[in-house]
Amino acid sequence: MVGFETFLETPSKERKTVVGYDVPEGVDIRGRYDSEFARILTKDALQFVFNLQREFRNHIKYAMECRKEAKMRYNSGALPGFDPATKYVRDGEWVCAAPPPAVADRRVEITGPVERKMVINALNSGAKVFMADFEDALSPSWENLMRGHVNLRDAVNGTISFHDKARNRVYKLNEQTAKLFVRPRGWHLPEAHIFIDGEPATGCLVDFGLYFFHNWSNFRRTQGEGFGPFFYLPKMEHSREARIWNNVFEVAEKMAGIQKGSIRATVLIETLPAVYVKTFQAHPDRLLPDRVQVGMTQHFMRSYSDLLIRTCHRRGVHAMGGMAAQIPIRDDPKANEAALELVRKDKLREVRAGHDGTWAAHPGLIPAIMEVFTNNMANKANQIQYVKREDAANLTEEDLLQIPRGARTMDGLRLNTRVGIQYVAAWLTGTGSVPLYNLMEDAATAEISRVQNWQWLKYGVELDGDGLGVKVTRELFGRVVEEEMGRIEREVGKDKFNRGMYKEACKIFTRQCTAPTLDDFLTLDAYNNIVIHHPIGSSRL
Numbered sequence: 001m002v003g004f005e006t007f008l009e010t011p012s013k014e015r016k017t018v019v020g021y022d023v024p025e026g027v028d029i030r031g032r033y034d035s036e037f038a039r040i041l042t043k044d045a046l047q048f049v050f051n052l053q054r055e056f057r058n059h060i061k062y063a064m065e066c067r068k069e070a071k072m073r074y075n076s077g078a079l080p081g082f083d084p085a086t087k088y089v090r091d092g093e094w095v096c097a098a099p100p101p102a103v104a105d106r107r108v109e110i111t112g113p114v115e116r117k118m119v120i121n122a123l124n125s126g127a128k129v130f131m132a133d134f135e136d137a138l139s140p141s142w143e144n145l146m147r148g149h150v151n152l153r154d155a156v157n158g159t160i161s162f163h164d165k166a167r168n169r170v171y172k173l174n175e176q177t178a179k180l181f182v183r184p185r186g187w188h189l190p191e192a193h194i195f196i197d198g199e200p201a202t203g204c205l206v207d208f209g210l211y212f213f214h215n216w217s218n219f220r221r222t223q224g225e226g227f228g229p230f231f232y233l234p235k236m237e238h239s240r241e242a243r244i245w246n247n248v249f250e251v252a253e254k255m256a257g258i259q260k261g262s263i264r265a266t267v268l269i270e271t272l273p274a275v276y277v278k279t280f281q282a283h284p285d286r287l288l289p290d291r292v293q294v295g296m297t298q299h300f301m302r303s304y305s306d307l308l309i310r311t312c313h314r315r316g317v318h319a320m321g322g323m324a325a326q327i328p329i330r331d332d333p334k335a336n337e338a339a340l341e342l343v344r345k346d347k348l349r350e351v352r353a354g355h356d357g358t359w360a361a362h363p364g365l366i367p368a369i370m371e372v373f374t375n376n377m378a379n380k381a382n383q384i385q386y387v388k389r390e391d392a393a394n395l396t397e398e399d400l401l402q403i404p405r406g407a408r409t410m411d412g413l414r415l416n417t418r419v420g421i422q423y424v425a426a427w428l429t430g431t432g433s434v435p436l437y438n439l440m441e442d443a444a445t446a447e448i449s450r451v452q453n454w455q456w457l458k459y460g461v462e463l464d465g466d467g468l469g470v471k472v473t474r475e476l477f478g479r480v481v482e483e484e485m486g487r488i489e490r491e492v493g494k495d496k497f498n499r500g501m502y503k504e505a506c507k508i509f510t511r512q513c514t515a516p517t518l519d520d521f522l523t524l525d526a527y528n529n530i531v532i533h534h535p536i537g538s539s540r541l
Ligand SMILES: CC(=O)SCCNC(=O)CCNC(=O)[C@H](O)C(C)(C)COP(=O)(O)OP(=O)(O)OC[C@H]1O[C@@H](n2cnc3c(N)ncnc32)[C@H](O)[C@@H]1OP(=O)(O)O
Pocket: 110, 111, 112, 113, 117, 118, 119, 121, 122, 133, 136, 137, 323, 327, 328, 360, 361, 362, 363, 433, 434, 435, 439, 440, 441, 442, 444, 445
C-alpha cells in the first residue's frame, strides 16, 4: 500500500488520524482515500499527470476561450464552414500511418462504462474492440473513476475477475478478448478531486495520464501486438484541440521511451460545429424536429458520414460508424425482433456506405451486427482500400448544414423531458448509461433532449406535427414537467421515486431548459452535485 498518515484538526479540536495519498509537490487529492485507489494514485503516476497539466493547461485554456469566441460568432448569425487556414491540409496528398495489425479488423465495437462486470462482459462479448468509456457512458464520480482505473489495469493485466454474489457467478476473461480502446473525458470537464497548483486538474489528462502510466507497457504486450495504447477522443471542436492531444501523446511516448506514433487514436465527430444543434442555438430558422426524426437519413447527417468515409479512406484509416441506440427487449419477442431489424437496417446502410466497423451498445446485438458487416465486406478486414467514396468529394458546406426535415410534436417535448430527467437522476446516483423505453440513453442522447427543449422554448416554436398547433411557452413547459414527473413516479413506483434523485434531477434539467443562455454541457453544472471532498464533505467547484 502506498499512503501516509496525517493529522487533521476537527471542529472539536480532537486530532484525528486520516490516511492520505503520497502526492508530489503541487498535487492535492481531495477524493476519498482507498488503499486500492492508492495503487493507481502513486506518486510517480501523479507526477506524470502533474507534468501533463503544467505543460498543457494554458493551451487547453486558450482552446476553451476559442470555443467561446466561435460560439459568439455563430450566435451573431455566422455559419460554420471549412477553415481557409487549413485548406492546404485538406487539399494535400498525405496518409496516416497504417493501422496496427491488432486492430485492422474493427467491424464491431462494443462500448460501455468502465464498471468491473461490464468491462469483463464487453471484453468477452465477441466484438473486435471494446471502447471503455470515461465519458458519455460514465457518471464521473470519484468512486466510478478510480474503480474504473483499477478495472482497466486488471483487464490489461489479464487478471480481472468479478464475483456476482447474488447470482453466485464468477466472471473471468475468455481466451479471446476484444481489443481495448479507452475514451477519456472531453476537454471541458474538470477533475475536482485532484487539484494541481491549486486548480482542479483537467479531467481528460487525469483519465489519459493514469491509464497510460500504468498500462502502456502491458498493453503493448498483451493487447496491442507491440503498438498502442489505443484511444478514442471525444467532443473536439477544432484542429487546435487535436494538436494538443497529439502533443500530449508525444510527451507520453517520450516518458515511456517508446517510438513516436506508438499511441493511436480514433477521433469522434460529434460536437463539431456544423453537425450539432448547439452551434445553431441562436438561429431560429434552424430548429430541429422531434429527436426521433433526427436520424442518419437526414441529408446533413448522411452528408457528414459520407464525407467522413471519404476523408478517412483517403488518409488510410478506419471510418467507424455510429451507435444504434436500440437494446434487446427481453419481455416482448415481437418488439425485440422489430428493434433488431432497425439495428440491422442501420448497420447495412453503414457497411454499404463504406464504413469499416460500427458500435454496439449491448452484447445482445453483436451477432446480428457482425453478420451484417461480415456479409457485406467481401472477406476483407476493412474497406479502407476498397471503398473510396470519391463521390463525396463534392459535398459542400450547404450539404452539411441542410436544415433537417420533420415535425415537432407535444409527444417529442414530453419524451425529451421524461428521458432527460430520468437520465440526470441516474447520473446523480452514479450511473452514466441507462436503458429507458427500450433505448440506450447516455450523456450524449440526454444532451440532445435538453438542447432541443431549450431551443423550442427560446423561440416559442409551434408544435405543428400533431395538429394541435400549441406554442412552447414557459407555462406549457411547466405543465409538461409536472405531468411527466407524475408519469415517472407512476412508472418507477413511489418507493424508487422517493429514494432516488428525481426531484434534484428535475430542478437541474428544468433550469437548463429554461436558462436565458444555453449552458455548454448538461453534465458540467450537474458535476457539482457529485463532487465529494474528503474529509471535508461535499463541495462546489
Ligand atoms: C452516444 C454515445 O456516446 S454511445 C457510447 C456510450 N454509451 C454506452 O456505451 C452505452 C453502453 N450500454 C450500456 O451501458 C448498457 O447496455 C445499458 C445501460 C444501455 C443497458 O444495460 P443493462 O440494463 O445492464 O442491460 P441488460 O440487463 O440487458 O444486460 C444484460 C447483460 O449484458 C451486459 N451488458 C449490457 N450492456 C453491456 C455493455 N455495453 N458492455 C458490456 N456488457 C454489457 C450486462 O452487464 C448484463 O450482464 P450479466 O447478464 O452478466 O449480468
